[in-house]
Amino acid sequence: MPVPDAPVTGVPSDLTGPTAPVPARPSRLDPAIAARLRRTADGLVAAVVRAHDSGEVLMVAWMDDEALHRTLTTGRATYWSRSRREYWVKGATSGHHQYVRSVALDCDGDALLVSVEQVGAACHTGHRTCFFTELPVTGTEREARP
């Protein structure tokens, strides 16, 4: 039997983002799709990238409306770089292209699942996936289940 849930206590913080919808940057994205997006305070949605064949999760990047438009209409995964503050087409410099097979939007509009044919390593470090750093899970609640 699951043990009781952890206490849920809100921690008000001045770092908390606005709850009102964030306006889109100017873009060529289909307005019907743009209307479904719920963006971070900096106008972005998370793009989860997986290998279309194995289903492996390769990386997470960020898209604004225009990056999503370019991804859908070119078939090449295109992101917004938060650090460089510019668009980047995955593989343009590395040769590690991502050919887009499908894109799905999640139920609340703040994340995309991009299935790609990945050429070479997805991670700039040379790893196939960016998620190569395991964190320690010390909780044992799952062992307490019946």
Add this chain to the structure above:
Amino acid sequence: MPVPDAPVTGVPSDLTGPTAPVPARPSRLDPAIAARLRRTADGLVAAVVRAHDSGEVLMVAWMDDEALHRTLTTGRATYWSRSRREYWVKGATSGHHQYVRSVALDCDGDALLVSVEQVGAACHTGHRTCFFTELPVTGTEREARP
């Protein structure tokens, strides 16, 4: 042969977030882990949730440092709700619990991959996964490859 990359042109925008590291909210998270996080402007990292057995991507939610601490130490997936501005333990109200099997951090510290044992549907709509809305990919560049 791949056709030339799409043009990459930066679009400066006042909606663009800061590039400086975002300070953490107060939390009990291991400082060594906290130091690796690169947060959104509202202090969050994206948590990609997948089924530990099938590898299926179920949902994306958000964690601040304290939510990650609770997830790692309780073994129950715990998120920060951007809309309700409070912590939520997945399944606390729905019964659709997520027992955490592993957590991995990505190479640049702005996303987590949480592998869970999912009880019932991950999506609040009743779908097993939140990514049930396909968007049209009209680009045909991938067909042009050799």
